Amino acid sequence: MTDTTPIRRAATQPPLLEYKHVRKAFGAFQAIDDISINIYPGEVVCFIGPSGSGKSTLLRGTNGLDPFDGGEVIFDGLVLPRKPSDVRKVRQRMGMVFQNFELFPHKTALQNVAIGPITVLNTDRATAEKQAMALLAKVGLDDKADNYPVNLSGGQQQRVAIARALAMQPEVLLFDEPTSALDPETIGEVLSVMKALADEGRTMVIVTHEMSFARRVADWVIVFERGKVLEEGPPEQIFEAPTVERTKEFLGHLGWA
Amino acid sequence: MPDFDLTPILDSWQFLATGVGVTILLSILSMAASLMLGTLLGLGRVYGPRGLQLAITFYVDTMRSIPVLVVIVWIYFAVPILSGINFPPFWSALIAITIHITASVVEIVRAGVESIREGQCRAGLALGMSWPQVIMHIVLPQAAIRMLPAIGSVLSVTIKDTAIASVIAVPEFMKRAETVASQSYQPMEVFTFAIIVYFLLLFPTTRTVDFIYRRLSHLGRS
Numbered sequence: 169m170t171d172t173t174p175i176r177r178a179a180t181q182p183p184l185l186e187y188k189h190v191r192k193a194f195g196a197f198q199a200i201d202d203i204s205i206n207i208y209p210g211e212v213v214c215f216i217g218p219s220g221s222g223k224s225t226l227l228r229g230t231n232g233l234d235p236f237d238g239g240e241v242i243f244d245g246l247v248l249p250r251k252p253s254d255v256r257k258v259r260q261r262m263g264m265v266f267q268n269f270e271l272f273p274h275k276t277a278l279q280n281v282a283i284g285p286i287t288v289l290n291t292d293r294a295t296a297e298k299q300a301m302a303l304l305a306k307v308g309l310d311d312k313a314d315n316y317p318v319n320l321s322g323g324q325q326q327r328v329a330i331a332r333a334l335a336m337q338p339e340v341l342l343f344d345e346p347t348s349a350l351d352p353e354t355i356g357e358v359l360s361v362m363k364a365l366a367d368e369g370r371t372m373v374i375v376t377h378e379m380s381f382a383r384r385v386a387d388w389v390i391v392f393e394r395g396k397v398l399e400e401g402p403p404e405q406i407f408e409a410p411t412v413e414r415t416k417e418f419l420g421h422l423g424w425a
Numbered sequence: 426m427p428d429f430d431l432t433p434i435l436d437s438w439q440f441l442a443t444g445v446g447v448t449i450l451l452s453i454l455s456m457a458a459s460l461m462l463g464t465l466l467g468l469g470r471v472y473g474p475r476g477l478q479l480a481i482t483f484y485v486d487t488m489r490s491i492p493v494l495v496v497i498v499w500i501y502f503a504v505p506i507l508s509g510i511n512f513p514p515f516w517s518a519l520i521a522i523t524i525h526i527t528a529s530v531v532e533i534v535r536a537g538v539e540s541i542r543e544g545q546c547r548a549g550l551a552l553g554m555s556w557p558q559v560i561m562h563i564v565l566p567q568a569a570i571r572m573l574p575a576i577g578s579v580l581s582v583t584i585k586d587t588a589i590a591s592v593i594a595v596p597e598f599m600k601r602a603e604t605v606a607s608q609s610y611q612p613m614e615v616f617t618f619a620i621i622v623y624f625l626l627l628f629p630t631t632r633t634v635d636f637i638y639r640r641l642s643h644l645g646r647s
Binding site for chain 2: 231233252253256257259260262263264266268270271272273274283284287288316318332333336
């Protein structure tokens with residue numbers, strides 16, 4: 169075993185997102201146990217690990233929707249505030265994509281994408297809808313603009329949800345197991361939209377069980393177990409030559425030898 | 426089988442028709458006021474501070490335990506003695522029916538709002554919306570659709586409850602029908618006619634609400 173530190177190309181700039189000694193417990197269960205990690209601008213970082221390892225809890229704490237019990241999140245040099253009106257300002261700069269899509273069922277695909285700018289940024293409706301249309305085209309769904317979510321497949325709903333997050337022009341995109349609720353045949357269309365976003369150089373944090381996607385797209389992979397970081401490194405290291413025995417075991421269970 | 430003599434109804438059709446007008450006006454006003462108040466209080470019941478929640482719960486439980494007839498009579502006869510404020514019969518009935526029906530609306534709004542999945546609020550908050558914006562744009566529109574069947578049945582209760590206003594001489598349809606029946610000594614014809622009129626008023630109303638719900642229900646599913 170060598171002790172050469174893996175090269176993290178993006179680390180030449182200051183981190184966009186820093187987690188410092190964050191902790192969170194659910195009752196007696198320590199979901200996140202003193203985690204400190206960095207996300208750098210333009211990076212695609214995948215959080216992987218077994219269920220209950222804390223990766224989703226960490227992601228959900230990032231925009232303060234499920235605040236941590238202790239430690240702090242620093243976004244673009246600013247500590248994530250606790251006060252609701254202040255945390256909202258920061259939240260606008262982070263896009264979030266949920267496992268269950270959470271599209272608004274009473275709004276069309278177009279309205280779902282336009283509602284953020286209209287309500288939060290006071291963009292006028294015509295401008296917001298024009299932008300929304302361009303974003304729907306970007307995720308390949310401009311022909312479904314007038315459809316309600318109930319008339320879209322899971323994969324289509326998740327692509328609209330990605331467009332909805334993009335509408336706020338976020339500086340980081342947070343994906344919480346974006347393909348876990350999808351039929352296998354629609355997973356690919358969502359992953360290719362995400363790949364295209366990664367290729368644009370967007371900063372993305374992705375909690376995922378799609379190991380081949382993480383291997384292909386991630387710049388940095390962080391492996392979690394029992395609320396702690398087990399190992400982090402570039403995908404070649406994590407998937408080809410993990411230095412930690414537990415990482416090998418976890419990937420072995422998923423069919424990665 | 427006695428003869429069915431329509432003369433008293435035909436002779437006083439204008440008198441009865443204005444009664445139907447008063448019934449409809451009283452129904453619309455008390456329903457509109459109950460919907461507005463009930464929505465506000467329902468939101469207060471779910472999102473308000475603990476003290477407000479308890480106060481609203483107490484109000485709802487109280488109104489559930491008191492017949493609307495007693496509320497009408499109390500507002501018309503007791504409130505003037507207690508406060509010195511005299512409400513005319515129509516206003517007394519409007520206030521009484523409203524505070525009674527509002528209690529039902531509060532519970533419907535509460536159930537509707539609480540039925541919206543938490544993830545929907547999170548999605549709104551994640552975009553940077555404030556809680557009031559989440560409630561206005563995300564929660565209430567979906568809850569309103571889910572509430573429609575229950576609101577429809579409260580609407581029919583409201584229309585029927587207006588007949589009770591006849592006890593304080595509000596010139597609505599039931600009061601007018603009683604007058605015509607007693608003056609003509611033909612209660613069988615007049616009250617049978619009253620049944621038909623109420624049915625014709627209510628049946629299309631409940632059918633319409635049901636129709637609207639079936640057209641919109643898919644938009645409330647998340």
